[in-house]
Ligand code: NAD
């Protein structure tokens with residue numbers, strides 16, 4: 001058996017208001033005054049000077065506000081890279097992503113494409129990236145995706161929604177400041193938090209499970225249950241714990257894989273533009289056959305927080321659309337293998353996938 005040698009985020013800062021230390025982290029790594037830091041910032045902060053005024057811009061540094069209304073696209077990465085290359089003679093000193101999974105993934109992808117030729121779509125897949133990325137920093141402002149620790153950046157391209165999975169993808173530095181997650185709307189807090197919960201269930205119930213993944217997955221599962229079912233926790237404690245749950249959930253899937261909810265959710269996202277967190281919830285709600293205990297817990301948390309999921313989104317789809325979603329879902333072979341075993345092709349049919357989609 002050949003074991004995989006995965007990189008991890010080498011440096012992490014944790015603590016409330018640790019965001020104020022970003023300037024001192026960046027200072028020694030600035031190459032020169034002409035080599036800027038590029039801050040990609042979720043545009044939800046555009047009207048929040050209590051955050052933007054603390055972004056440590058100097059010299060030629062640039063803040064670029066990014067809308068998270070749509071998930072990141074390969075074309076968007078290419079456009080940002082072209083814009084940065086045109087605007088500056090020097091390669092940036094670094095790229096800093098401040099936001100949720102959408103902005104963190106964009107920051108990772110832009111840092112990779114600054115040093116690798118061609119389009120982001122050329123690198124969707126596994127280990128296609130040749131050159132080290134520009135120094136990149138992730139500062140999550142909503143907890144759950146694990147994008148802050150992962151070895152991938154998930155992008156939608158012309159042909160597929162697939163990550164750029166590579167040893168060069170993980171951040172060089174992460175700043176975990178739970179106070180940054182203040183102001184997240186309740187539904188979004190639930191959907192992105194459930195992304196973490198679903199990572200745990202899919203990892204813990206999967207065929208690829210090993211002690212490494214299990215130890216992180218169990219901790220993240222426990223933290224999620226505490227955050228979403230306990231009345232004891234105050235707001236700060238909830239923010240702290242969900243941020244660490246996201247980290248551990250991401251670590252858990254690093255050495256295993258996600259499963260059926262993610263495979264089907266990628267189909268929903270590709271065909272209908274349904275975003276990751278809510279899409280996962282919409283799918284997971286119907287997966288009791290595959291993850292009975294996890295789905296029971298999920299429904300309990302959903303009811304407790306009075307979350308109403310969108311429904312009927314697949315009722316009027318054409319056959320072509322349904323086939324396209326199914327194709328995207330089934331193309332994620334490692335996810336199915338993790339969920340159902342090496343003989344997964346004998347255990348799931350296109351018809352069953354259509355039936356599941358029709359329930360949503
Ligand atoms: P998101 O980044 O799309 O943000 C969701 C919403 O929350 C947006 O409207 C955003 O503006 C808002 N928001 C973020 N922080 C806020 C704050 N502090 N206050 C108020 N509003 C705030 O959501 P997400 O669920 O974190 O990320 C989803 C994306 O992450 C998808 O594109 C998915 O593919 C990707 N993802 C990546 C990985 C990975 O390992 N790379 C893993 C899972 C998901």
Ligand code: ZN
Nearest residue numbers: 145195199262
């Ligand atoms: Zn996920």
